[in-house]
Amino acid sequence: MSTDASNEVRVAAVAAATRATRAAGAETPAGGGQPAPAGRRRLLTERNRPLWMLIPGGVLMIVIIVLPLLLGIYMSVLNLDQYTLRKWISAPFIGVDNFVEALTASPLLHAVWLSVSYSLIAMLVTLPLGIAAAVATQNAFRGRAVVRSIFLIPYVLPSFVVATVWRIMFQPEGVVDKALGTIGIHAGLWLNGPQTFWTLILVQIWASWPFIYLLALSGLQAVDHEVHEASALDGALWWNKLRFVIFPYLKGPLSLAFLIGMLHHINNFTLPFVLFGIPAPSDVEVLPILTYVTSFQSFRFGLSAAMAFISLILIAIPLFIYLRAVKLDDAETPGGKK
Amino acid sequence: MRMRKPAQLGVIATLAAAALALSACGGSGGADGGDGKGKTLSVLVNVNGQYPEQQKQWQSDIAAKFKAQTGADLKFETFTSANDELTRIQTSVVSGQGPDVYSLGTTFTPTAYATKAFVTLSDDDWKKVGGKDRFNPAALGISGPDKDHLAGIPFVSRPFVMAYNKDLLSAAGIEKPATSWDELAAQAKKMTKGDVYGLATGYKDNFDPWKFIWAMSVQDGNPLIDGSTAKLDDPTVKKAYDTYFGWLTKDKIVNPASVGWSNANAVASFAAGKAGYLLMTTATSIPTLEKSSVANKFAYALMPTTAPGETAPKGDGANAASILSGDNLVVADYSKQKDLAFSYIKLITSKDEQLNYQKIFGDLPANAEALKSLTNPVLKPMAEAAAKSKATPFTGAWGDTQLALLNVTVQSIPDLSRGSVDESALDQRIKDAQAKSQASLDRASKG
Structure with a gap:
């Protein structure tokens, strides 16, 4: 998830920054020097927005996203395989047959179930981990920079590297088995059989908790000084302060992190591919x-496009919620109140 | 942005192809005709990870010779993995342009043939590459569906053999390497002592398991695919799995850790002197073994050709010492310089060039004369295996069948590591494999 997620971090960071700006803006009403983000309050300029500047980005979007998507949908209604690939435009049209096959005669539903459950479990574990790490490194202490850097290591390593290293460690009689053996635990196979599901979750957690940590950190930094002071004056102890004062601030960034993380996990190909190989054990397919x-492997391009389309719809559900969340966030009254 | 990846998976090749087709309609290939001056022949080959420097040298040498012969330039493009290759072929197939000559693994040739994107050689074409009879007849076994429709021109053979540790064998009082699977198990049992095991093999390898099942089944008279019928549910297949798994669960003649091994781990274990036999290996293991602790103690032999429980090979079994393995060359149908492509193939499949290639890279010649002239005793069993290689079924459904056979092993590994494979679970897995293979065959017969 590392590389793609950096965009998301930026988005979330911008959202957080925007909120902070708004918070400031509430005190010093929009002056002449106020930069663009406050667009909603400047309706006049909205009319003359230089929309043409979207053209380069728009063209890229069309070429990179919209066209393949449409092609994919078109492919999903064709009987496209190794026998028809060469003249694929004229491959036989078979309507919804691919979708029917995907849903009834392929392990697709099983795969959906695995994907969603694994993503959810990994997410539920990484959330508290990330928050705890963010809270722990919120206040300055000696060596904080070092600790924060170390926290980011799993995040900056490419997925491929992470998976390769873990695969080596999880070999039968590998490092993990030997380490567990010294304390008398014989865990069995990690890379084959039912346990693979948990192996995948474990590695996913290791690789992705810093993402939550980063977003939680950005959320914490948006908390105004005054809030800390006020709660101190009110005599709130650390847990109460955390629970009733600080956490509400994190709700926004963390729900974004949750959605983005889920999407990442559901889409994660590199990790299971490198960890378990092909054909994958059925517990991590x-x-x-x-x-x-x-x-x-089977060259069923049409069927596979249908599967991809179904999974796209599946992913579109949290995506839709995500977009709504971002929109609501933008429309909110200034002040970062939750 | 999130939606990109899943859509991509299915579509990326097509899009890339479409974009290529759009942008490069008038690209390569314009001129055609007489001599090759000013033309460039493009060839796609896999990167040789073991001998990268030598490969570059060989390529520039061949390019110089090719230029001297035809006046045309030679451009090599490389791919690093099977995946890479596949993507490349898909893109070229869809867009109708790309390399003129491809080097393909033998088991992938049927799939490539099924796309109809490569030239099926006419008698005339065969003459242009030096005649059909210049090749080892066995090597032509996977060039096409029948002997009149051949698209793959054999380039090198990489037959599978087994290596054995001479010291361990003689210490156990074994005079000759086994020729039947039963004998192999019996010998291996004698050699298994302490941390030394009779056999070294990797159950988690991505290819080896299906090759064992294929070999034992074929030697038992079951070709796995008979016309348009899959025969994975045949008792011979079950017996093959029982034997293959039994080495670990019943005979206990392989290292229990091998449930997590790939072929490379097995080679390492044999190289450390911890195994009597190294199964399913090729000439590429020579350099590793020559530098290892068994350097002067190893030799190669044909793998058994008598099916488990039998006393002699059935049917064509004696000729199924190995799958037909190696590289084929195919010429793209869209190529506008097919004659040049044939001249190139003629050059590199000539006796001298084939021997030279063998010397540098270890792969055996597909050229019959060159194969016969090999005198190195280490290579003898390999040359014999090359002549006794049998092609895997020539159908576009083979890829799925192979994967299904492999999948049975993958899903059985937890059982294996627990020490016994549940009978009914294995039956069910084989049944699934049969269904997958049959479904794929049904598509092939329609396609």
């Missing part, structure tokens, strides 16, 4: 793996 195998 998650959506991206299934789509990949269908496409590039």
Whole structure:
């Protein structure tokens, strides 16, 4: 999840910053020097927005996202495989057959279930971890910079590297087995069989908790000084302060983190692919793996496109919530109140 | 942005192809005709990870010779993994342009053939590459669906053999390497002592398991695919799995850790002197073994050709010492310089070039004369295996079948590591594999 997620961090950071600006803006009403984000209050300029400047980005969006998406949808109604690939435009049209096959005669639903449950479990574990780490490094102490840097290591490592290292550690009689062996635990196979599901979750947690940590940190930094002072004056102890004063501030960034993280996990191909190989043990045959195998091992491009489309719809649900969340966030009254 | 990846998975190749087609309609290939001056022939080959420097040298040498012969330039493009290759082929197939000549693994040739994007050679074409009879007849076994429709031109053979540790064998009083699977197990049992095991093999390898099942089944008279019928539910297949898994669960002649091994781990274990036999290996293991602690103690032999429980090979079994393995060359159908492509193939499949290639990279010649002229005793069993290689079924459904066979092992590994494979679970897995293979065959017959 590392590389793609950086965009999300930026988005979330901007959202947080915007809120902070607004908070400031509430005190010093929009002056001449106020920069763009306060667009909503400057309706006049909205009319003359230089929309043409969106053209380069728009063209890229169309070429990189919209066209493949449309092609993918088109492919999903074709009987496109190794036999028809060469003249794929004229591959036989078979309507919804691919979708029917994907839903009834393929492990797609099983894969969906695996993907969603694994993502959710990984997410539920990383959330408290990330928050705890963010809270722990919120106040300055000696060596804080070092600790914060160390926290980011799993996040900056490419997924491929993470998965390779873990795969080596999880080999039968590998480092993990030996370490557990010294305390008398014989855990069995990590890379095959039912336990693979938990292996995947474990590695996913290791790789992705810093993402939550980062977003939680950005949320914490948006908390005004006055808030800390006020709660101190009111005599709130640390837990009460955390629970009733600080956490509400984190609700926004963390719900974003939750959604983005879920999407990442559901989409994560590299991790299971490198950890378990192809064919994957049936306990970790998650959506991206299934789509990949269908496409590039069985050459059922049409069927695979149908699967991809179904998973797109699946992912569109949290995506929709995410977009709504961002929008609501923007429309909110200034002040970062939750 | 999140939606990109899943959509991408299915679509990326197509999009890339479409974009390519749009942007490069008037690209390569314009001129055609007589001599090759000013033309460039483009060839796609896999990167040789073991000998990268030598490969570059070989390529520039061949390019110089090719230029001297035809006047045309030679451009090599490389791919690093099977995936890479596949993407490349898909893109070229869809867009109708790309390399003129491809080097393909043998088991991938049927799939490539199914796309109809490569030239099926006419008698005339065969003459242009030096005649069909210049090749080892066995090597032509996976060039096409029948002998009149051949698209793959054999380039090198990489047959599978087994290596054995001479010291361990003689210490156990074994005179000759086994020729039947039962004998192999019996010998291995004698050699298994302490941390030394009779056999080294990797159950988690991405390819080896299906090759064992294929070999034992074929030697038992079951070709796995018979016309348009999959025969994975045949008792011979079950017996093959029982034998293959039994080495670990019943005979206990392989290291229990091998449930997590790939072929490389097995090689390492054999190289450390911890195994009597190293199964399913090729000439590429020579450099590793020559630098190891078993340097002067190893030799190669044909793998058994008598199916488990039998006393002699059935049917064509004696000729199924190995899957037909190696590289084929195919010429793209869209190529506008097919004659040049054939000249190139003629050059690199000539006796001298094939021997030279063998010397540098270890792969065996597909050229019959060159193969016969090999005198190195280490290579003898390999040359024999090359002649006794049998092609895997030539159908576009083979990829799925192979994957299904492999999947049975993948899903059985937890059982294996617990020490016994549940009978009914194995039956169910084989049944699934049969269904997958049959479904794929049904598509093939329609396609």
